Amino acid sequence: MTKNPLAEAELLFRRRRWAQLIKLLEPVEAIFHENVRFLFLLGAAYLQAEDIGAAYGCLRRGRQLDFRNVPVMASLAAVHVRRGESDKAIQLYIEILEREPKNVPARRGLDYLRRHANDFENHDSSSANRLMKRLYPVAPARAGRFLWLLAALALGGLLAVAGHVAWQQFKQAKNRRPEIAAIWLSAAEVAEPVGSPGSYRLVLVAADALAVFEKAKNLFQAYRDEAALVEINRLLNSNASPAIKAKATLLRSHARDPSFLSLPDRFNLAEVAAQPYLYEGVAVAWKGLPANIRNSDTALGFDFLVGYQEARQLEGIVEVQVPFAASISEGQALELLAVVRPKAPPLAGFYLECVAIHPLLP
Numbered sequence: 001m002t003k004n005p006l007a008e009a010e011l012l013f014r015r016r017r018w019a020q021l022i023k024l025l026e027p028v029e030a031i032f033h034e035n036v037r038f039l040f041l042l043g044a045a046y047l048q049a050e051d052i053g054a055a056y057g058c059l060r061r062g063r064q065l066d067f068r069n070v071p072v073m074a075s076l077a078a079v080h081v082r083r084g085e086s087d088k089a090i091q092l093y094i095e096i097l098e099r100e101p102k103n104v105p106a107r108r109g110l111d112y113l114r115r116h117a118n119d120f121e122n123h124d125s126s127s128a129n130r131l132m133k134r135l136y137p138v139a140p141a142r143a144g145r146f147l148w149l150l151a152a153l154a155l156g157g158l159l160a161v162a163g164h165v166a167w168q169q170f171k172q173a174k175n176r177r178p179e180i181a182a183i184w185l186s187a188a189e190v191a192e193p194v195g196s197p198g199s200y201r202l203v204l205v206a207a208d209a210l211a212v213f214e215k216a217k218n219l220f221q222a223y224r225d226e227a228a229l230v231e232i233n234r235l236l237n238s239n240a241s242p243a244i245k246a247k248a249t250l251l252r253s254h255a256r257d258p259s260f261l262s263l264p265d266r267f268n269l270a271e272v273a274a275q276p277y278l279y280e281g282v283a284v285a286w287k288g289l290p291a292n293i294r295n296s297d298t299a300l301g302f303d304f305l306v307g308y309q310e311a312r313q314l315e316g317i318v319e320v321q322v323p324f325a326a327s328i329s330e331g332q333a334l335e336l337l338a339v340v341r342p343k344a345p346p347l348a349g350f351y352l353e354c355v356a357i358h359p360l361l362p
Contacts, residue, residue: 009041014139021045036066044075044137052082060361067358070096074105078135109135179254180220189243202238209240225255227265229282237277258283260337269306269315272340276350279340287335290328309333319351333360
């Protein structure tokens with residue numbers, strides 16, 4: 001087996017070696033089942049091999065993991081066309097064009113659906129198959145040797161400039177978020193990092209308090225804001241000095257707004273439930289089913305059955321509050337992007353303040 005099956009898979013995809021691509025990727029599916037690119041490549045190969053059921057399974061999974069991935073969306077639309085589900089295909093093509101108005105595969109797909117709807121209803125005809133295959137995902141045609149030579153020469157001309165820019169960026173990597181780098185501890189704060197008055201949940205020694213502060217800064221610099229917020233909460237709930245807590249609060253103010261695509265650290269329900277105070281203000285992305293929906297003119301709330309989106313395993317039930325207009329129904333599988341909010345004493349536990357709702361495909 002190759003050390004990097006995805007790299008070899010990309011080569012086979014460009015060469016349109018569909019059988020070899022399937023043979024390469026099927027044995028490692030358990031390893032890469034969370035990798036969207038892997039699911040796209042395998043799903044595309046299945047589609048080209050006319051294994052429509054397997055293609056649908058891969059591409060549907062890829063869509064659930066990244067519902068904005070355009071190649072996955074276009075390929076899944078082609079699967080719907082092949083299955084005679086024109087309405088679902090049209091919905092996906094339109095969604096692609098809303099994001100990329102000049103997207104060629106989506107425009108081609110809508111054009112074929114408009115002009116050859118009757119042909120698509122007859123899946124056994126050679127003309128229908130030929131038309132549908134034009135919608136299947138393939139790598140762009142390989143350019144001629146002359147174009148490759150020109151590209152190589154152009155690339156060589158840019159290497160010196162690009163190398164210089166890359167070196168400058170490398171030297172400044174630690175300060176790529178200058179607002180974070182500008183927050184530092186004074187000599188006096190370093191000398192007395194602990195000693196907060198009052199009560200606190202965690203007790204840190206001096207070295208640990210300083211290490212947690214630096215860890216939070218490093219995580220922010222690496223754009224791992226949710227993990228950084230956990231360390232900030234660790235300081236705020238500890239015996240760290242008031243000065244360090246103030247600096248930690250200032251760091252918190254620079255956290256980015258969460259999104260489904262910028263959430264490298266994803267904490268599960270068990271982690272959050274064990275210590276909700278460490279996850280206050282931290283974003284999570286969980287899948288499940290809504291239940292006991294409470295909808296009024298001013299608010300929407302429901303109980304979220306975490307992990308139960310396929311009605312197999314229930315991880316737990318969490319209260320969700322939605323501070324914006326939304327329409328959901330019981331039995332509709334969802335992925336929620338939400339912020340953890342510990343409940344006010346004397347209540348224990350936490351609830352989720354919803355940021356975004358993504359309906360999962362059936």
